[in-house]
Amino acid sequence: MTDTTIDPAAVTESEGPQLLSWDSRARRIVTIYVPLVCFLIVLLFPFYWMAITAFKPNSELLNYKDNNPFWISAPTLDNIRKLLFETDYLHWLATTMGIAFGSTFLSLFASVLAAYAIQRLRFRGSDYVGLAIYAAYLVPPSILFIPLAQVVFQLGLYDTPFALVLTYPTFLVPFCTWLLIGYFKSIPYELEECALIDGASRLQILRRITLPLAVPGLISAGIFAFTLSWNEFIYALAFISSTEKKTVPVAILTELVQGDVYQWGSLMAGALLGSLPVAIFYMFFVEYYVSSLTGAVKE
Amino acid sequence: MATVSIRDVRKAFGSTEVLHGVSVDVADGEFVILVGPSGCGKSTLLRMIAGLENITRGAIAIGERVVNNVAPKERDIAMVFQNYALYPHMTVRENMAFSLMLAKAPKEVIEAKVGRAADILGLAPYLARYPRQLSGGQRQRVAMGRAIVRDPQVFLFDEPLSNLDAKLRVQMRAEIKDLHQRLGTTTVYVTHDQIEAMTMADKIVVMNGGNVEQFGAPLELYDRPVNLFVAGFIGSPAMNFVRGQVEGEVFRSGAVALPLPPGLRGAAMAGRPVVYGIRPEHWRLDGQGIAATVQVVEPTGSETQVICTLSDARMLGETRMICAFRERITERPGQELRISPDPAVVHLFDEASGARLN
Ligand SMILES: Nc1ncnc2c1ncn2[C@@H]1O[C@H](COP(=O)(O)OP(=O)(O)O)[C@@H](O)[C@H]1O
Ligand SMILES: [Mg+2]
Numbered sequence: 001m002t003d004t005t006i007d008p009a010a011v012t013e014s015e016g017p018q019l020l021s022w023d024s025r026a027r028r029i030v031t032i033y034v035p036l037v038c039f040l041i042v043l044l045f046p047f048y049w050m051a052i053t054a055f056k057p058n059s060e061l062l063n064y065k066d067n068n069p070f071w072i073s074a075p076t077l078d079n080i081r082k083l084l085f086e087t088d089y090l091h092w093l094a095t096t097m098g099i100a101f102g103s104t105f106l107s108l109f110a111s112v113l114a115a116y117a118i119q120r121l122r123f124r125g126s127d128y129v130g131l132a133i134y135a136a137y138l139v140p141p142s143i144l145f146i147p148l149a150q151v152v153f154q155l156g157l158y159d160t161p162f163a164l165v166l167t168y169p170t171f172l173v174p175f176c177t178w179l180l181i182g183y184f185k186s187i188p189y190e191l192e193e194c195a196l197i198d199g200a201s202r203l204q205i206l207r208r209i210t211l212p213l214a215v216p217g218l219i220s221a222g223i224f225a226f227t228l229s230w231n232e233f234i235y236a237l238a239f240i241s242s243t244e245k246k247t248v249p250v251a252i253l254t255e256l257v258q259g260d261v262y263q264w265g266s267l268m269a270g271a272l273l274g275s276l277p278v279a280i281f282y283m284f285f286v287e288y289y290v291s292s293l294t295g296a297v298k299e
Numbered sequence: 300m301a302t303v304s305i306r307d308v309r310k311a312f313g314s315t316e317v318l319h320g321v322s323v324d325v326a327d328g329e330f331v332i333l334v335g336p337s338g339c340g341k342s343t344l345l346r347m348i349a350g351l352e353n354i355t356r357g358a359i360a361i362g363e364r365v366v367n368n369v370a371p372k373e374r375d376i377a378m379v380f381q382n383y384a385l386y387p388h389m390t391v392r393e394n395m396a397f398s399l400m401l402a403k404a405p406k407e408v409i410e411a412k413v414g415r416a417a418d419i420l421g422l423a424p425y426l427a428r429y430p431r432q433l434s435g436g437q438r439q440r441v442a443m444g445r446a447i448v449r450d451p452q453v454f455l456f457d458e459p460l461s462n463l464d465a466k467l468r469v470q471m472r473a474e475i476k477d478l479h480q481r482l483g484t485t486t487v488y489v490t491h492d493q494i495e496a497m498t499m500a501d502k503i504v505v506m507n508g509g510n511v512e513q514f515g516a517p518l519e520l521y522d523r524p525v526n527l528f529v530a531g532f533i534g535s536p537a538m539n540f541v542r543g544q545v546e547g548e549v550f551r552s553g554a555v556a557l558p559l560p561p562g563l564r565g566a567a568m569a570g571r572p573v574v575y576g577i578r579p580e581h582w583r584l585d586g587q588g589i590a591a592t593v594q595v596v597e598p599t600g601s602e603t604q605v606i607c608t609l610s611d612a613r614m615l616g617e618t619r620m621i622c623a624f625r626e627r628i629t630e631r632p633g634q635e636l637r638i639s640p641d642p643a644v645v646h647l648f649d650e651a652s653g654a655r656l657n
């Protein structure tokens with residue numbers, strides 16, 4: 001695998017000129033920090049709201065006249081306890097995790113082969129195949145789930161996790177393929193030609209040259225795929241019916257809203273816990289993720 | 300080691316033909332340089348030898364074997380790319396060992412071969428580094444090391460020095476030439492720099508627009524270019540060209556008359572538009588030739604270059620004449636020099652076809 005340590009020389013080099021142009025401190029505050037803080041507030045507020053609601057006792061939650069709605073006076077773990085011990089939440093979490101990993105793995109495997117073939121083998125009509133894959137991505141899941149339901153029923157997959165593991169790739173593969181095509185394009189073609197002369201076969205080139213160099217791309221495709229499957233709603237709602245097999249987003253909505261009674265505390269606790277795995281994922285790989293979006297393998 | 304024989308090779312990308320029938324024979328152990336302006340098809344030809352482009356028509360043979368349908372890895376060649384194409388995620392050692400490892404060579408053999416190549420190239424202290432931790436010249440050496448360990452029949456180089464600064468380029472030029480003399484491997488080398496070609500090659504192929512203009516030893520090309528293109532391309536500063544026609548036994552351009560090269564009968568080509576070519580160092584300062592107005596004097600110590608104009612002659616392309624004298628010049632810009640060509644070494648070309656006449 002690639003070496004992830006950052007070359008100190010490269011860092012100082014790329015930061016140097018930018019630092020110079022941001023000469024005055026005041027200007028920096030106005031042009032960078034103030035907009036950044038506004039941006040952060042807007043982005044993080046829903047998350048904050050979710051977090052405090054999860055720890056609020058019901059009395060505070062429902063009476064915002066006597067309590068400050070933006071703060072908790074008597075935090076409680078009641079909501080979380082209820083979520084963990086009175087529902088199948090842990091089971092839902094495990095199911096969602098399994099489905100997300102399964103569909104991400106399948107999608108990445110298929111996408112790597114597809115993207116490599118389209119970008120590097122340049123077979124006749126490869127451009128059109130690329131476009132066709134992209135077109136598939138444009139079909140909205142809210143339409144696609146109807147015919148897919150037929151397929152799922154016919155295959156006897158209804159109400160099994162495989163219904164989701166096998167249908168999520170319908171939108172993950174196009175997405176990952178396009179992301180990887182772009183990434184493969186940034187890897188110099190000469191490297192592969194050189195390996196070809198060195199005696200490598202196509203599969204050896206893919207495994208020993210292209211994939212190690214595309215690790216940042218693979219990781220960001222993986223994170224995307226994982227996040228999308230984790231949060232997916234429509235297919236999970238349509239193809240799963242038993243309570244214990246549901247995924248987190250569907251389950252908290254169908255199981256924690258009884259009639260028109262919203263159990264806000266547990267609902268938010270469920271959402272909060274449900275978003276943690278993805279957040280942890282991002283944290284681990286954020287460096288790769290950014291480097292793959294900003295492009296290019298540097299020597 | 301092996302010969303490389305290129306027989307009437309053509310290459311078309313879609314409907315555009317970029318090589319129009321190229322034939323070159325590289326002898327065993329020879330260092331041949333393909334040189335020509337950018338876009339003339341040098342890289343394409345080299346890549347066809349390597350097997351990275353297929354051959355539209357014609358044949359390429361390495362040794363006795365026609366390789367048109369042989370995969371790159373079966374051709375027993377090694378190639379050095381312009382941007383080196385080092386594998387960024389492998390150390391120098393892994394880069395050099397990669398081909399041997401793919402060939403499943405025993406560990407000791409790999410170790411020995413990589414060690415030997417590293418010694419030859421002075422890379423031993425850097426074997427554990429990654430390419431990004433090396434300077435341009437060191438990367439260049441690793442790229443060559445990768446070629447050397449394979450001990451191939453033919454080395455192919457595509458503009459390997461063009462990413463280096465001028466000083467390093469001169470140094471690597473000498474190193475590559477030295478390496479070739481030590482290993483004796485047949486080499487095909489592409490460059491657009493005619494000085495590189497002149498200083499390194501056993502034989503030069505001058506290419507232009509997908510055709511071979513001339514194939515020969517460097518000094519042969521310098522002394523007897525077969526046409527105007529080669530005459531203008533080889534040599535720095537470039538050859539001076541004067542347009543005119545043959546009248547009697549002299550060449551005449553406007554009011555200027557110059558002697559014809561020896562052995563040429565003026566009568567046979569009277570009135571035909573021709574181009575008179577003369578290299579800068581073949582002008583003599585004899586105080587009695589034609590008048591030239593000095594524009595710039597550039598003394599280098601060993602010689603003096605003078606840029607001047609011939610008011611009465613028509614030049615081809617450039618309007619200025621470059622002369623290089625062993626003598627030192629005291630004339631200042633605006634003053635007049637009297638110069639005359641050494642008729643034994645001047646060149647005469649047909650203006651329409653560009654072909655050499657003497
Ligand atoms: N893959 C390609 N597709 C189409 N045209 C190409 C391709 N590769 C090279 N050419 C064309 O072939 C000609 C020769 O290119 P090249 O061999 O790279 O020139 P040189 O190396 O002498 O500068 C150029 O006009 C170039 O545009
Ligand atoms: Mg080229």
